Structure formats: structure tokens, C-alpha cells
Amino acid sequence: MPQIKRKNLVVGAGFSGAVIAERLANILKEDVLVIDKNPYTGGVCHDYKDKTGITIQEFGSHIFHTNFEYIWKYINKFTKFNTYMHKVSASIDGKETxxxxxxxxxxxxxxxxxxxxxxxxxxxxxxxxxxxxxxxxxxxxxxxxxxxxxxxxxxxxxxxxxxxxxxxxxxxxxxxxxxxxxxxxxTNKDDRYFEDKYQGIPLNGYSKLIENLLHNENIKILTGVDFKSIDTNGFDRIFYTGPIDEFFEYKYGVLGYRSAHFEFLECDTEYYQKSAVANYPNDYDFIRIHEFKHYLNEKSCKTIIAKEYVSDFILGNNSVQNKRCYPVLNTKNKKMYKLYKDEAKKVKNIYFLGRLGDFKNYTIDESIKRALEVFNSIKYENAEPLVSALYEDPKEAVKD
Ligand SMILES: Cc1cc2nc3c(=O)[nH]c(=O)nc-3n(C[C@H](O)[C@H](O)[C@H](O)COP(=O)(O)OP(=O)(O)OC[C@H]3O[C@@H](n4cnc5c(N)ncnc54)[C@H](O)[C@@H]3O)c2cc1C
Structure with a gap:
């Protein structure tokens, strides 16, 4: 009897979607179709090298940091990291400190x-x-x-x-x-923003890392495809990393997010500021300035900065500057999310995860952790998995 290969649909090719797809394909040897409505993979961590040779993080700074050794070991199978330790400054009365x-x-x-x-x-x-x-x-x-x-x-x-x-x-x-x-x-002179044991930036960028996670003959990727246009018949399981309120057609209301948009500027100077991120708590309308060349210590006589402006996310406004970035975790939204979560428990074989599926302000390591946990709940059918099982060696792991 030929072995039955289950068919999985993963909605979203950010970290959450890529990790669950990688596990299903590598460990269970199942077929996975990954779709993303964006024309690229990587989700909010999408990055690219621009003409100056500087890697631009299109949706603002992303620093990988974790205290979970098993997550560090897992993700290091797909990329090498530098030893970057994040430093942030704030402009106080005109002084960068x-x-x-x-x-x-x-x-x-x-x-x-x-x-x-x-x-x-x-x-x-x-x-x-x-x-x-x-x-x-x-x-x-x-x-x-x-x-x-x-x-x-x-x-x-x-x-x-x-x-x-x-x-x-x-x-x-x-x-x-x-x-x-x-x-x-x-009460020390420690300027680091995060104190996690493991910190760094993927040497070839986040998009390449996500590409490596998805590199498997059992995984097919379709970008520029919205979940709404997919016939879900024929899939044994669906992993949904898009917004949970959108999935349920906003029947309990629209979950609130703050949106961030970025004004990119090329400057004719080697460095614009001392650290990769400078906060502007009191002055100007933008909240912070990101300077990307700090992350991979990329050399150029120019620099690229992005001024970040934060505003409310407005459903139906299709401008590229209107995106779900930071979930607003107030009482109203928490109550609303609970209704969606209860609804999600009723649908069979559809798993919600990721920062949008869970309506949580996950860091990257938390998104990975959650995806590994969802995978283990399937693999071990709710039996308590061994921690070591969470990072079982994927045989076909790709590194840059
Ligand atoms: C501005 C910002 C800065 C951050 N900085 C850091 C940081 O420095 N360090 C850190 O650890 N974490 C940071 N995070 C958090 C980190 O980005 C997330 O935890 C992680 O990237 C989440 O991945 P995800 O796959 O859950 O979500 P996403 O990356 O958002 O991926 C979800 C994907 O689903 C797709 N999708 C949605 N709806 C549909 C649909 N209907 N059909 C098809 N596809 C769909 C989207 O296009 C998207 O690609 C930051 C987050 C933000 C917003």
C-alpha cells in the first residue's frame, strides 16, 4: 500500500508559515502548498539589497534575539548569523543618548x-x-x-x-x-537594547532565510495569491497565519492595529546616526529613524535611512502605507479576539498561528516557538512532546 501523503495549505509565507511548512515537509514528508498574497515571501521581515549594496528591511528593523537555545539551534540550520548586539538611542533635547x-x-x-x-x-x-x-x-x-x-x-x-x-x-x-x-x-553601563543570550542578523538577510526554510521538494509556493481565491477542498489541513478577524469576515468586528509606514531616504554621508535605531519621543511626527547599514556592517559612502510614522490601521484603505503592524491590546480588542479564538476552536483541521492569526505581538522567536508547538500538537496528537523533538534535525536543511 503506498503511504498516504497528506496535503496541507499554509496561508502566509512569513516566519510562522515558513516554519510550519518546513516541519511538515521535512519531518512528516507531507505535501505543502504555501500561498501569500504579497508578491514575495518573508512577510513583515521581507528585505532586499538596494543599489547602494545596503540590505533594506522594508517594514522596519528586525533583530533576531532569543533566550531559547532550541530555537537558536533550529534557526541556525537555515542561516548563519553575525554577532550583532542591538543598540538604540533616543533623542533627548537634541542629544542622541x-x-x-x-x-x-x-x-x-x-x-x-x-x-x-x-x-x-x-x-x-x-x-x-x-x-x-x-x-x-x-x-x-x-x-x-x-x-x-x-x-x-x-x-x-x-x-x-x-x-x-x-x-x-x-x-x-x-x-x-x-x-x-x-x-x-x-545600574551599569550596558547599552544593549536586548539582553538575550542569542542575538544577530541573518548574514544573507531574512528573505533568504525564509527561502531556505521553504526550500524542499514537498513544498510548492504561490505568491500574489489571496486565500479568498483558493478552493480549499482537497486539503487535509489549513494553517492560517493571516488576520483571524478577516478569516471570519469580521463577524465580531475589526481587531485594532497600529500601522507603521516608512519614508526612505538615501543620504550622501557614510553614517547618519550612531546606532541602527534612534527614537524621537518628543520631537517631529515620526517616532524613530532606522539606519540599515549598521545591521550587517555594510560598507558604502552613502547610507539609507527610514523615518517611521505610526498611525491607526484602517480596514479598506488599500494604500501600501496602511498595514497591520502592532496589535492594540486594549480591553475591547482582547474581548473581541476571545470571540474569534472560540470560533477558531470550532473549525476542524484549521490551525491559526502567527502574529495575525493569534493577534499577538510576537517577536520572531516567539512566532517560531508557536509554529513548532502547533507542529508538535499535530505530530504527537496532543501528547506532551520532548523538548528535543522540537528541533529534530531536518535532513534537507539549507544554509546560505
Ligand atoms: C514593524 C515591526 C517590527 C518588528 N521588529 C521585530 C524585531 O526587531 N525582532 C523580533 O524578534 N520581532 C520583531 N517583530 C515581530 C516579527 O516581525 C514577527 O513576530 C514575525 O515576523 C511574524 O511572522 P508571521 O509569519 O506570524 O507574520 P507575517 O510576517 O505578517 O506573515 C503573515 C503573512 O500572511 C500573509 N497573508 C495575510 N493574509 C493573507 C491572505 N488572505 N492570503 C494570503 N496571504 C495572506 C501576509 O501577506 C504575510 O506575508 C516586528 C514586527 C513589526 C510589525
């Missing part, structure tokens, strides 16, 4: 004597190499100190409140002060 705030920031912003005073107080109270939320300075009366209270208010005003307003279109009175728990000070 590192964030998250650490002693380097404090010395950049304040006079040397006041900076030294703050450093001494922070070390005395919290020790060296700690991370303290600015709320700590505000809410713990027994630790209250007028200089640290000033520092907390300064950071809240200059680095947090106006950035939140630009990012989420919220008025200051709508922003709960409790959200400031996200803003912290590091």
Missing part, C-alpha cells in the same frame, strides 16, 4: 557632578548591575529620595509619555502611570 537608561545615559544628559550624585545614590540603594523600574522611585515611600524622584519624573516625561502617545495614539490622561513599569534604569 543610549536607551534603556543606564549610567552612560545619565552622564550624557546631566552635568558630571549631578550624574555622579545619581550614580552613587543608585548604586548605594540598588547595587551595581541591577534593573529598576522608575515606578520603584515613585511608589516606595521608604526609598524616597528627591534626586531619584526627579530622575524618574524626567525619564517619564522625556522618554516615555510622548513616545507612548505616538505609538498608541493615546492621550496622556489615558495612559496609566502603572504602564511606566516598562521603563527602567540599569
Amino acid at each position: 543610549p536607551i534603556p537608561v543606564n549610567f552612560n545615559t545619565i552622564y550624557d544628559i546631566f552635568s558630571p557632578s549631578f550624574a555622579k550624585k545619581l550614580e552613587d545614590k543608585l548604586i548605594k540603594k540598588y547595587g551595581y548591575n541591577n534593573k529598576i523600574s522608575i515606578l520603584e522611585f515613585k511608589t516606595k515611600p521608604f526609598l524616597w529620595d528627591k534626586d531619584l524622584d526627579f530622575l524618574a519624573s524626567y525619564i517619564y516625561e522625556k522618554l516615555f509619555i510622548h513616545l507612548e502617545k505616538k505609538q498608541w495614539n493615546m492621550q496622556p490622561y489615558d495612559i496609566s502611570p502603572a504602564l511606566a513599569y516598562k521603563v527602567f534604569i540599569k
Whole structure:
């Protein structure tokens, strides 16, 4: 008897779709059709080299970072990474200084004597190499100190409140002060934005990495094809990484996202700014500037920057500048998503995943993790898989 090869349809060729397709094809040896409505693969991580030789990340900066060793091992089967550690600066009163705030920031912003005073107080109270939320300075009366209270208010005003307003279109009175728990000070000189053990940029870019994941004789890829135009009869399973509300024809409403659009500029200078990303919390209408050549240390006498503007995603507006980027995780949307999630549980053999399918602000490693978990729930039919099984060797893995 010939072995039955199941047929799978994967909707979306971003990280989530590419990982699930790779597993089905490589491990289960099943047939997979991957479709994407974009004319390219890679989803929101799509990148390309432009005429200056600089790799442009079309939808803004993407830095791979994870603390999951098994995900690092898995993804390294498909690409080599450089040893890039992400640094972000913020423009405060015209000065470019590192964030998250650490002693380097404090010395950049304040006079040397006041900076030294703050450093001494922070070390005395919290020790060296700690991370303290600015709320700590505000809410713990027994630790209250007028200089640290000033520092907390300064950071809240200059680095947090106006950035939140630009990012989420919220008025200051709508922003709960409790959200400031996200803003912290590091009592060291560590300028890194992420502290994950594994960080880097794929040496040949994200699009090439996704191409490598999808490189398998059992996988067929169709770009420029919308799910709506596909006859789904004949597929044993569907993996849907598009927007879950669109799948259910918005029967419970439209899930809210913030959209980001990018104004690209070629500049006749070797470097535009010190780090790959510079935030502009208070000035201008854009929220940040990305400078791409930092990522792969690409050499050119020119540089390419992108100014990022964030606005509401509007359903039905087909402009390329209107995209679902950041899910707005407010109470209304969370309730609405729950209704869609319950609906999704009722449909058989359709699996929802990815940042749009799950309505989650996944990082790349979280998207991969989720796709591996969905794969394992199929392979082991809900039995608890061994962690090692999550990164079983794909025999035909391709590396650049
Ligand atoms: C602006 C921005 C910056 C980010 N920066 C980072 C970062 O620095 N580091 C990090 O770890 N993570 C970052 N992320 C998160 C990361 O991009 C995601 O976790 C990951 O790329 C999600 O992959 P995905 O496949 O789930 O979604 P996507 O990449 O969005 O892929 C979904 C695909 O489905 C396709 N699709 C949708 N509907 C249909 C349909 N009806 N028919 C056919 N195809 C369809 C889309 O065209 C798309 O290609 C960032 C996200 C954004 C938005």
C-alpha cells in the first residue's frame, strides 16, 4: 500500500508559515502548498539589497534575539548569523543618548557632578548591575529620595509619555502611570537594547532565510495569491497565519492595529546616526529613524535611512502605507479576539498561528516557538512532546 501523503495549505509565507511548512515537509514528508498574497515571501521581515549594496528591511528593523537555545539551534540550520548586539538611542533635547537608561545615559544628559550624585545614590540603594523600574522611585515611600524622584519624573516625561502617545495614539490622561513599569534604569553601563543570550542578523538577510526554510521538494509556493481565491477542498489541513478577524469576515468586528509606514531616504554621508535605531519621543511626527547599514556592517559612502510614522490601521484603505503592524491590546480588542479564538476552536483541521492569526505581538522567536508547538500538537496528537523533538534535525536543511 503506498503511504498516504497528506496535503496541507499554509496561508502566509512569513516566519510562522515558513516554519510550519518546513516541519511538515521535512519531518512528516507531507505535501505543502504555501500561498501569500504579497508578491514575495518573508512577510513583515521581507528585505532586499538596494543599489547602494545596503540590505533594506522594508517594514522596519528586525533583530533576531532569543533566550531559547532550541530555537537558536533550529534557526541556525537555515542561516548563519553575525554577532550583532542591538543598540538604540533616543533623542533627548537634541542629544542622541543610549536607551534603556543606564549610567552612560545619565552622564550624557546631566552635568558630571549631578550624574555622579545619581550614580552613587543608585548604586548605594540598588547595587551595581541591577534593573529598576522608575515606578520603584515613585511608589516606595521608604526609598524616597528627591534626586531619584526627579530622575524618574524626567525619564517619564522625556522618554516615555510622548513616545507612548505616538505609538498608541493615546492621550496622556489615558495612559496609566502603572504602564511606566516598562521603563527602567540599569545600574551599569550596558547599552544593549536586548539582553538575550542569542542575538544577530541573518548574514544573507531574512528573505533568504525564509527561502531556505521553504526550500524542499514537498513544498510548492504561490505568491500574489489571496486565500479568498483558493478552493480549499482537497486539503487535509489549513494553517492560517493571516488576520483571524478577516478569516471570519469580521463577524465580531475589526481587531485594532497600529500601522507603521516608512519614508526612505538615501543620504550622501557614510553614517547618519550612531546606532541602527534612534527614537524621537518628543520631537517631529515620526517616532524613530532606522539606519540599515549598521545591521550587517555594510560598507558604502552613502547610507539609507527610514523615518517611521505610526498611525491607526484602517480596514479598506488599500494604500501600501496602511498595514497591520502592532496589535492594540486594549480591553475591547482582547474581548473581541476571545470571540474569534472560540470560533477558531470550532473549525476542524484549521490551525491559526502567527502574529495575525493569534493577534499577538510576537517577536520572531516567539512566532517560531508557536509554529513548532502547533507542529508538535499535530505530530504527537496532543501528547506532551520532548523538548528535543522540537528541533529534530531536518535532513534537507539549507544554509546560505
Ligand atoms: C514593524 C515591526 C517590527 C518588528 N521588529 C521585530 C524585531 O526587531 N525582532 C523580533 O524578534 N520581532 C520583531 N517583530 C515581530 C516579527 O516581525 C514577527 O513576530 C514575525 O515576523 C511574524 O511572522 P508571521 O509569519 O506570524 O507574520 P507575517 O510576517 O505578517 O506573515 C503573515 C503573512 O500572511 C500573509 N497573508 C495575510 N493574509 C493573507 C491572505 N488572505 N492570503 C494570503 N496571504 C495572506 C501576509 O501577506 C504575510 O506575508 C516586528 C514586527 C513589526 C510589525
